[in-house]
Amino acid sequence: MTVLQLLPSLVVVAHLTVAFTLVAIMSGVSQQLLSPGKSIFPPWLRSLGFLALFSVIGQSLLGSRVATSWAAHRCLNFGDSCNLLSLHRTSAFPVTFLVISFVIISVAQKDVFINQWPYFLTITFLIISQIFLGVFSIRLGMSEPALVIGHQLVACLLVAVISALNFKGREIDENSQSLFITQSTLETCHG
16 A cells, blocks of 8 residues: 555555564564563563553654655745654653663663663663664755664664563573473484
8 A cells, every 4th residue: 555555644654553563573572482481570660661662663653754744854944844843853852761761770670680781782772873863864854865764773673672672581480481492302314
């Protein structure tokens, strides 16, 4: 539909919604298969993690709407349709605060930080990159497609990493099995 209808804004946003949903689910399922068991987070912190995840997805969808409706171009060049661009800019602050709060509170959980520090470092790097890409995209009047694409790509990576962290298991209990097979009862095949 997106291609056949020549990229209408709402269809593109719906297409991106499905894409982000797939990224979040695949990242979460992968983590559950690689490290099954009880979550590394207490339920209240996991809820904050999911709130951060959904806020990043919502902010990305809003950014997609800005891009596909040409709101940034119209606002920067003609002073028209600035409400949508302004909403995307102002909602970036609480979303960033929410994600950084999730990272800081998670890092305060000493046992979680020791084993999961690469995730937290990655999220922090991605948030900083996202801010710079967004600012530079606007400063250059949305004229550099590589910056706009990079901005959306970093959002997708944020979704993947936050989702992975939310689904990561702490330990293997008697009801869960690891994806890895440590022993084989099959004989080696020759030939």
